[in-house]
Amino acid sequence: xxLTTEERRTWLERVPLFRxxxxxxxxxxxxxxxxxxxxxxxxxxxxGQVGNGLYVIVSGGARIVAGSEELARLGSGEFFGExxxxxxxxxxxxxxxxxxxxxxxxASWDLVSVLERDPRLAMNLLRELAGRLRMADEQLRH
Amino acid sequence: xxxxxxxxxxxxxxxxxxxxxxxxxxxxxxxxxxxxxAGQRILREGFTGAGxxxxxxxEVTVRxxxxxxxxxxKGDFFGExxxxxxxxxxADVVTSGPVQALQLAGPDLRAFLLAYPVVMYRMLQSxxxxxxxxxxxx
Numbered sequence: 001x002x003l004t005t006e007e008r009r010t011w012l013e014r015v016p017l018f019r020x021x022x023x024x025x026x027x028x029x030x031x032x033x034x035x036x037x038x039x040x041x042x043x044x045x046x047x048g049q050v051g052n053g054l055y056v057i058v059s060g061g062a063r064i065v066a067g068s069e070e071l072a073r074l075g076s077g078e079f080f081g082e083x084x085x086x087x088x089x090x091x092x093x094x095x096x097x098x099x100x101x102x103x104x105x106x107a108s109w110d111l112v113s114v115l116e117r118d119p120r121l122a123m124n125l126l127r128e129l130a131g132r133l134r135m136a137d138e139q140l141r142h
Numbered sequence: 143x144x145x146x147x148x149x150x151x152x153x154x155x156x157x158x159x160x161x162x163x164x165x166x167x168x169x170x171x172x173x174x175x176x177x178x179x180a181g182q183r184i185l186r187e188g189f190t191g192a193g194x195x196x197x198x199x200x201e202v203t204v205r206x207x208x209x210x211x212x213x214x215x216k217g218d219f220f221g222e223x224x225x226x227x228x229x230x231x232x233a234d235v236v237t238s239g240p241v242q243a244l245q246l247a248g249p250d251l252r253a254f255l256l257a258y259p260v261v262m263y264r265m266l267q268s269x270x271x272x273x274x275x276x277x278x279x280x
Contacts, residue, residue: 071277086270092277115266119259122266123252129269130226136276138232 003058005030008104011058025118032110038097047094051084053105060101066093073098082125085111143198143242148175151198152244155217157268160260169261172254173244178237185221185235192224192231194251200241205234213238222265225251 003011008030035058038044044055044062055062056079064072064080071093074080084091085108115122143151152158152166161169173196178184184202185192196219204212204220211233214220224231225248246254255262 066277083270083274087267087274089271089274092274112263115263116259119256119262122259122262123256126255126262126266126269127226129266129273130223133269133273133276134223134227134229134232136273140276140279 003035003104008033011104012056022118025114025121028117029106029110029114032114033104033106036103036105038101038103040097040099040101042097042101044095044097044101044103045081045084045091047092048090051081051087051089051091052108054079054081054085054108054111055095055103055105058102058104061098062095062101062103063098064093064095082129084108086125143175145170148198148244151216152196155196157196157217157219157261157264160264161258165258169258170244172250173246176243176245178241178243180237180239182237182241183234184237184241184243185224185231185233187232187234188230190230191248192221193248194221194225194246194254195219195235196244198242198244200243201238202235202241203238205236206232219265219268222251223269 005027009026012026012029033056036044038060045051047066057074057076059076061073061075062080063070064074080095081091083089085106088108115125148170149163149166152170153163158166158169175198176195178200184195187206197214197216199216201213201215202220203210204214214235220235221231255265
């Protein structure tokens with residue numbers, strides 16, 4: 001699969017993370033991202049490796065695994081890797097392709113420069129993570 | 143605290159580490175300085191009307207269902223998660239001793255962060271780090 005810039009744009013605009021971004025930013029993201037194809041069960045990122053990119057699932061899916069525990073199954077339009085990208089820390093979990101999978105990947109340095117140029121994108125991501133943090137904190141109470 | 147002491151305190155915080163002195167002054171003017179005695183509940187679990195607080199001096203205890211789950215001190219901030227989500231706090235935040243803090247009223251946080259994207263980025267790193275820790279604990 002090889003996505004045109006226009007297809008990438010359409011795809012990115014569906015991702016909640018990038019909702020509300022200007023066309024210019026979407027174009028820059030589309031141009032900056034790279035496509036990667038993975039066979040079923042192939043590792044996309046490995047737990048413990050220094051994180052350097054955000055991955056958006058175009059087709060197929062990803063199993064998010066920490067140690068021996070599966071944390072989540074993600075599908076088309078969902079993303080992962082954002083924690084390492086923002087904090088430059090080792091990957092908290094591995095991601096394995098759930099069937100044949102194609103991802104659009106955004107490198108951490110490109111994400112940071114886009115966040116600095118478009119505060120609304122940063123706000124979207126901040127609220128997404130805040131919601132996840134609250135869910136995680138609430139789960140820990142029970 | 144006088145204005146100079148507040149600026150010196152702000153200059154040492156990682157949240158504001160990308161701001162220059164004039165920007166720090168602007169931030170200090172935007173927020174209001176608050177003093178709390180020991181044993182005061184700054185945030186109440188389940189109650190709306192929360193604000194955003196940056197601790198300049200002193201310590202607070204984060205309490206969930208009566209259990210102390212964390213301590214926050216100088217340089218730490220709290221209240222932002224509730225404000226970002228538009229939901230009430232899920233914990234009480236109670237002062238352990240006298241506390242000096244800067245406060246931003248709830249409705250102002252979004253505009254403040256958009257005006258200071260570098261601060262928003264530091265907050266993003268903080269939330270990201272906390273989420274990472276929470277995920278690893280579960």
